[in-house]
Amino acid sequence: xxxxxxxxxxxxxxxxxxxxxxxxxxxxxxxxxxxxxxxxxxxxxxxxxxxxxxxxxxxxxxxxxxxxxxxxxxxxxxxxxxxx
Amino acid sequence: xxxxxxxxxxxxxxxxxxxxxxxxxxxxxxxxxxxxxxxxxxxxxxxxxxxxxxxxxxxxxxxxxxxxxxxxxxxxxxxxxxxxxxxxxxxxxxxxxxxxxxxxxxxxxxxxxxxxxxxxxxxxxxxxxxxxxxxxxxxxxxxxxxxxxxxxxxxxxxxxxxxxxxxxxxxxxxxxxxxxxxxxxxxxxxxxxxxxxxxxxxxxxxxxxxxxxxxxxxxxxxxxxxxxxxxxxxxxxxxxxxxxxxxxxxxxxxxxxxxxxxxxxxxxxxxxxxxxxxxxxxxxxxxxxxxxxxxxxxxxxxxxxxxxxxxxxxxxxxxxxxxxxxxxxxxxxxxxxxxxxxxxxxxxxxxxxxxxxxxxxxxxxxxxxxxxxxxxxxxxxxxxxxxxxxxxxxxxxxxxxxxxxxxxxxxxxxxxxxxxxxxxxxxxxxxxxxxxxxxxxxxxxxxxxxxxxxxxxxxxxxxxxxxxxxxxxxxxxxxxxxxxxxxxxxxxxxxxxxxxxxxxxxxxxxxxxxxxxxxxxxxxxxxxxxxxxxxxxxxxxxxxxxxxxxxxxxxxxxxxxxxxxxxxxxxxxxxxxx
Numbered sequence: 001x002x003x004x005x006x007x008x009x010x011x012x013x014x015x016x017x018x019x020x021x022x023x024x025x026x027x028x029x030x031x032x033x034x035x036x037x038x039x040x041x042x043x044x045x046x047x048x049x050x051x052x053x054x055x056x057x058x059x060x061x062x063x064x065x066x067x068x069x070x071x072x073x074x075x076x077x078x079x080x081x082x083x084x
Numbered sequence: 085x086x087x088x089x090x091x092x093x094x095x096x097x098x099x100x101x102x103x104x105x106x107x108x109x110x111x112x113x114x115x116x117x118x119x120x121x122x123x124x125x126x127x128x129x130x131x132x133x134x135x136x137x138x139x140x141x142x143x144x145x146x147x148x149x150x151x152x153x154x155x156x157x158x159x160x161x162x163x164x165x166x167x168x169x170x171x172x173x174x175x176x177x178x179x180x181x182x183x184x185x186x187x188x189x190x191x192x193x194x195x196x197x198x199x200x201x202x203x204x205x206x207x208x209x210x211x212x213x214x215x216x217x218x219x220x221x222x223x224x225x226x227x228x229x230x231x232x233x234x235x236x237x238x239x240x241x242x243x244x245x246x247x248x249x250x251x252x253x254x255x256x257x258x259x260x261x262x263x264x265x266x267x268x269x270x271x272x273x274x275x276x277x278x279x280x281x282x283x284x285x286x287x288x289x290x291x292x293x294x295x296x297x298x299x300x301x302x303x304x305x306x307x308x309x310x311x312x313x314x315x316x317x318x319x320x321x322x323x324x325x326x327x328x329x330x331x332x333x334x335x336x337x338x339x340x341x342x343x344x345x346x347x348x349x350x351x352x353x354x355x356x357x358x359x360x361x362x363x364x365x366x367x368x369x370x371x372x373x374x375x376x377x378x379x380x381x382x383x384x385x386x387x388x389x390x391x392x393x394x395x396x397x398x399x400x401x402x403x404x405x406x407x408x409x410x411x412x413x414x415x416x417x418x419x420x421x422x423x424x425x426x427x428x429x430x431x432x433x434x435x436x437x438x439x440x441x442x443x444x445x446x447x448x449x450x451x452x453x454x455x456x457x458x459x460x461x462x463x464x465x466x467x468x469x470x471x472x473x474x475x476x477x478x479x480x481x482x483x484x485x486x487x488x489x490x491x492x493x494x495x496x497x498x499x500x501x502x503x504x505x506x507x508x509x510x511x512x513x514x515x516x517x518x519x520x521x522x523x524x525x526x527x528x529x530x531x532x533x534x535x536x537x538x539x540x541x542x543x544x545x546x547x548x549x550x551x552x553x554x555x556x557x558x559x560x561x562x563x564x565x566x567x568x569x570x571x572x573x574x575x576x577x578x579x580x581x582x583x584x585x586x587x588x589x590x591x592x593x594x595x596x597x598x599x600x601x602x603x604x605x606x607x608x609x610x611x612x613x614x615x616x617x618x619x620x621x622x623x624x625x626x627x628x629x630x631x632x633x634x635x636x637x638x639x640x641x642x643x644x645x646x647x648x649x650x651x652x653x654x655x656x657x658x659x660x661x662x
């Protein structure tokens with residue numbers, strides 16, 4: 001397997017991992033499990049499912065993108081494919 | 085100082101700033117006109133994207149939408165932010181590596197097909213035009229409400245301002261004015277929100293205020309709101325009311341559509357490097373999230389303020405409906421605009437504002453337009469005049485910045501994709517620059533015309549623009565990068581079938597080409613296929629696009645060698661050691 005294929009596979013793995021989290025924080029916690037999670041309160045009076053749908057998922061998206069960017073920069077250097 | 089004069093001063097000052105930037109940032113080459121010479125710092129590009137993205141609808145309408153829909157409005161909050169994850173991981177860095185000027189250009193090159201390019205151009209222009217008409221209308225409304233100018237006059241002023249900086253500066257001028265506009269709009273949005281949060285909960289950050297106790301009570305704000313609404317016969321605020329499948333697909337369609345909107349994607353062509361494109365999407369979402377996490381607090385608090393004004397639960401008038409003759413001045417102001425309407429159905433001279441489940445009264449607030457929630461919020465909460473003036477400037481900034489970004493996307497696809505790309509490939513750089521300026525001028529005139537005479541499709545931004553972007557542009561771009569095997573025939577048929585099924589579904593319930601009365605079935609959950617709203621169908625269209633493109637490509641010849649190399653090349657940021 002060439003270096004380039006390996007780089008691409010590592011990228012795909014990272015993307016899939018990030019998108020799983022992306023799916024969980026929005027669709028699972030914010031929609032599917034929201035009614036159940038609403039019994040839990042956080043940050044004062046926020047029902048947890050409602051918080052994920054209107055606040056938490058958005059914070060998680062921001063963190064995910066920066067995490068992805070940071071890991072990709074590491075991968076770029078590891079495989080020597082970064083821009084000069 | 086009078087509110088009127090104050091508003092003129094604040095709005096005038098912001099306009100002076102935009103024009104000053106326009107003169108400083110003129111474009112000298114097509115590279116500067118289309119992609120700002122690829123020299124925009126990723127953080128600044130993030131701010132510009134924030135302004136580009138957050139439209140009059142985000143600024144003015146979204147909090148109102150949340151105020152009246154409660155939890156169910158989460159589809160917009162998650163949908164319009166979650167798309168940035170898709171953009172960061174699936175599109176932006178690779179398209180930046182490709183390094184050309186427009187979205188249809190990539191589609192045309194990758195699928196070695198002018199048909200694919202033209203389909204992309206048509207989708208881009210339809211989506212962007214639908215979107216831009218709403219902005220033009222927003223500019224007109226903001227002017228007429230706050231500066232008491234006629235609607236047409238407001239629209240004309242807006243067109244002139246956009247003309248100055250977009251025609252002179254292209255992407256370069258648009259970028260730097262958008263940065264200024266972001267600062268204006270975010271300041272204008274958060275200041276009233278902080279005031280209101282402090283007033284109701286004593287908490288500075290609205291994001292925390294929404295979860296906090298009411299001042300002088302041990303009741304949480306959200307519990308209070310739920311109780312107030314349920315007592316009056318409305319649905320509870322924090323509880324889901326629509327069907328889960330529809331909420332899921334609606335959110336997904338908005339996310340995919342967001343990632344596929346060309347005017348947003350193009351913003352990431354302007355940063356110097358691939359790694360800047362990755363981080364710049366993150367910065368964009370940071371700047372967008374500041375508004376998007378504030379909006380739920382604004383919505384909930386404004387709703388509570390409105391309910392408490394009409395039916396106080398504390399104080400000397402607790403439990404009594406507001407007398408119509410004693411209504412506050414903001415109430416009168418908004419009645420004049422027709423956005424607020426009262427009808428004394430039981431003739432008792434008091435305002436009963438109740439939900440469907442209330443058996444005792446009929447609802448007498450026959451119209452409460454959702455846009456009031458942001459625009460009247462400062463007045464409802466008795467905030468000082470300068471805050472109200474600021475909201476006017478913020479709304480105009482949000483509309484102008486989005487309009488400019490969209491107009492630029494339209495103009496670039498006309499001059500670069502249609503003219504230079506297909507009709508006259510031998511055009512010089514200078515000739516193309518002139519053509520792009522003429523295309524920009526034409527686009528502004530067309531958008532202005534439609535702003536004055538909005539066609540039926542103008543109100544269908546969410547269905548049409550996001551539907552098109554989700555069902556045609558996003559899948560074509562993503563497969564172009566991730567699936568080497570997809571060829572010209574597969575991509576074109578995929579785009580057309582995704583687009584086709586989405587449009588037919590939308591037209592089925594909303595009328596063919598949105599002509600009233602031509603719909604085939606009533607537009608309500610009982611008639612929708614599996615309860616899926618037309619606005620939520622883009623995700624299904626995208627799925628059809630993926631499937632058709634994949635299957636058709638599998639049974640037709642693989643793309644030529646140089647295209648496969650192109651795909652391999654955009655997958656890595658730098659030069660590959662072979």
